[in-house]
Amino acid sequence: MKMTNNAPLYWYVFYNDQLLLQKKADGYVIPFMDKSPVETHGRVSLQQMVEMQDGTMAMVVATAEPLVETDVYRPMGLRASYDHIDRCFYDQAGKAYEIIYWDQHSRFCPVCGTPTEQKGPIMKKCPECGNEMFPAVSPAILVLIRKGEEILLVHARNFRGTFHGLVAGFLETGETLEQCVEREVREETGLTIRNITY
Numbered sequence: 001m002k003m004t005n006n007a008p009l010y011w012y013v014f015y016n017d018q019l020l021l022q023k024k025a026d027g028y029v030i031p032f033m034d035k036s037p038v039e040t041h042g043r044v045s046l047q048q049m050v051e052m053q054d055g056t057m058a059m060v061v062a063t064a065e066p067l068v069e070t071d072v073y074r075p076m077g078l079r080a081s082y083d084h085i086d087r088c089f090y091d092q093a094g095k096a097y098e099i100i101y102w103d104q105h106s107r108f109c110p111v112c113g114t115p116t117e118q119k120g121p122i123m124k125k126c127p128e129c130g131n132e133m134f135p136a137v138s139p140a141i142l143v144l145i146r147k148g149e150e151i152l153l154v155h156a157r158n159f160r161g162t163f164h165g166l167v168a169g170f171l172e173t174g175e176t177l178e179q180c181v182e183r184e185v186r187e188e189t190g191l192t193i194r195n196i197t198y
Contacts, residue, residue, distance in 0.1 A: 010058040010089070011037050012096035015067045017128055018075040021085065027161060028074065028084045030093065038063060046103050049123055052092045060096040062103070102135040109133075141180050143167040145193060154188050 014022035020037060022030040031037040032121040036047075038061070046062040069076035078097055082090050099122065109126035110117055116124040116133065124133045143184040153164035171177070171182035178196050179185055185193050 010032070010092070011061060011129060012058055012093050013038055013061040013063060013067070014078075014100055014146065015076050016064065017064045017097070018067055018070060019078050019081050019097075020067050021074050021076050021081060023072060023074055028076070028081070029059070030085060030089045036061065040066065046100055048099065048103075048121065050099060051095065052095060054088070057121070058092060059084065060099050062100045079085060095115065098135055106133045139167060139171045139177075140176060141171070143181050143186065145189075147189070152191075155192070 009032070011020070011033065013031070013036070020031065022031045022037065036059070036151050043063045043065045044058065045064045048060050050058055052058050066142055067073070069075060076084065078093060081093065085093070102122070106116060106124050108114065109129060109131050110133075111131045112126060112129045116128050117127050117147045119125045119132075122135055125131070126133075143160035152167075154167055155162075155164050159165070167185050169180060169187075171180045172183075175183070181196055182193060184192055
């Protein structure tokens with residue numbers, strides 16, 4: 001459903017990677033209301049209306065101060081929230097976080113250093129040299145390595161605890177998907193693979 005003039009909004013409120021969730025008797029939800037769920041005076045570094053993948057509108061907010069847990073709200077890491085909110089809202093929270101990250105990393109023109117100006121929901125322009133900036137799309141691969149009925153899981157350096165996962169990585173400039181798969185597998189496991197299929 002698209003937002004009407006008087007419809008309340010979903011509020012995707014972040015401090016760093018902490019997402020503000022509203023407590024309910026049976027779990028957590030994204031705050032859905034007319035006004036911001038946080039006190040915004042002097043605390044907001046970004047507040048922007050964004051169209052989500054399903055065509056609905058949402059408010060994306062980045063706070064400059066840590067979120068505090070209350071009887072109604074709880075801040076939770078974006079990745080951890082996957083187990084607590086519906087998948088569609090998790091996907092939208094991911095988009096909101098990407099927009100916040102892009103905003104924080106595109107405040108100055110990379111060509112001439114001039115402060116940029118927001119010209120659209122996902123477009124900034126340098127008033128000095130005219131350079132335009134959009135959120136970057138970073139192609140990545142995820143690899144399931146099989147040998148018979150077995151699969152290979154890895155423990156990356158940035159994984160906490162005993163968590164294991166599939167080999168994954170980002171494409172390098174000029175690299176094909178297949179070359180990226182071969183390189184990432186070699187770098188993470190030392191193995192040379194063949195028979196790459198989709």
